[in-house]
Amino acid sequence: MLSVAMELRQLRYFVEVAQELHYRRAAGRLFVSQPALSQQIKLLEDELGVELFVRSRRAVQRKVELTDAGQVLLKEARQLLQLSQQAIEATRRAGLQQPIRMGVFKTLLRSRIVDVMTLLSERVPQVTVKLVELPSFLAVQQALIDNTIDLGLTILPLQFSGLSAIPFTKSSISVLLPRHHALARLDSLSLAQLQHESWVEIPAPLNPVFESVEWLCRQAGYQRHIAQEVTSLDLLAELVQLGKGVALIPSHFNVSQLAGVVAIPLVNQQNSPYVELELQHVMAYLSSNSSPAIVALGQQMQLGA
Numbered sequence: 001m002l003s004v005a006m007e008l009r010q011l012r013y014f015v016e017v018a019q020e021l022h023y024r025r026a027a028g029r030l031f032v033s034q035p036a037l038s039q040q041i042k043l044l045e046d047e048l049g050v051e052l053f054v055r056s057r058r059a060v061q062r063k064v065e066l067t068d069a070g071q072v073l074l075k076e077a078r079q080l081l082q083l084s085q086q087a088i089e090a091t092r093r094a095g096l097q098q099p100i101r102m103g104v105f106k107t108l109l110r111s112r113i114v115d116v117m118t119l120l121s122e123r124v125p126q127v128t129v130k131l132v133e134l135p136s137f138l139a140v141q142q143a144l145i146d147n148t149i150d151l152g153l154t155i156l157p158l159q160f161s162g163l164s165a166i167p168f169t170k171s172s173i174s175v176l177l178p179r180h181h182a183l184a185r186l187d188s189l190s191l192a193q194l195q196h197e198s199w200v201e202i203p204a205p206l207n208p209v210f211e212s213v214e215w216l217c218r219q220a221g222y223q224r225h226i227a228q229e230v231t232s233l234d235l236l237a238e239l240v241q242l243g244k245g246v247a248l249i250p251s252h253f254n255v256s257q258l259a260g261v262v263a264i265p266l267v268n269q270q271n272s273p274y275v276e277l278e279l280q281h282v283m284a285y286l287s288s289n290s291s292p293a294i295v296a297l298g299q300q301m302q303l304g305a
Contacts, residue, residue: 054066102153103154106133112153124297150294168281177261186264195220209276
């Protein structure tokens with residue numbers, strides 16, 4: 001599936017260049033500058049890790065030919081753009097009056113909520129989304145089953161067979177330490193190096209990796225001493241800042257605004273992130289929900305996933 005970084009705009013630009021086989025003419029049809037068009041195509045190629053066009057050696061001509069990979073993407077891009085347009089039209093036809101209830105859980109980073117809200121507002125601006133805050137990622141899944149929300153930002157695995165999910169983003173785990181801590185200058189840390197630490201932790205009912213961390217620590221030969229339990233990442237980070245212990249946080253948690261703390265990647269004996277602690281965020285919904293609005297939103301999430 002496409003990543004969030006690959007925008008529909010880039011696909012539209014690519015299709016236009018592929019049809020014209022000439023940057024200057026394509027830029028004119030798109031009403032953008034040629035350098036801007038070239039930059040977006042380069043970003044798309046970097047995202048995919050392939051070259052889409054064979055450039056003419058005479059740069060002044062700005063003529064191009066599609067590579068084999070470009071031929072494949074052209075077919076898929078046309079289908080995706082058509083699907084995007086169909087999804088938008090389906091949403092418009094639905095004539096939505098009621099807001100879509102989207103569940104989020106308390107320890108979910110605000111930035112993740114903003115990412116999803118921004119994506120949906122850009123792709124389907126006709127849809128009104130009403131946020132419903134719930135205690136945990138499991139409560140979000142239960143609310144979907146109870147039909148008290150329509151969509152839910154949650155974390156795999158899904159606990160109910162009646163749910164479907166669209167992957168949104170993955171996170172590994174980092175260790176949050178006071179900046180003056182003896183381990184704070186290391187490039188990475190393992191759980192074995194943290195056996196003598198006090199911990200600030202989010203309790204098991206709210207923490208999808210709590211039991212996995214406990215098991216991995218036992219495998220490393222110790223039982224963690226949890227000095228403080230809190231229910232938000234912000235408070236957890238502030239307690240670490242005050243020297244109350246160390247903590248585990250999602251790698252995308254931004255600590256740049258917190259003076260006095262550092263985040264260090266947590267790795268296993270192979271110097272790789274722990275697969276057991278990977279967080280897969282998803283947009284979940286009832287598999288049986290055939291609402292045009294939910295179908296359209298789901299299609300747009302798939303295009304952005």
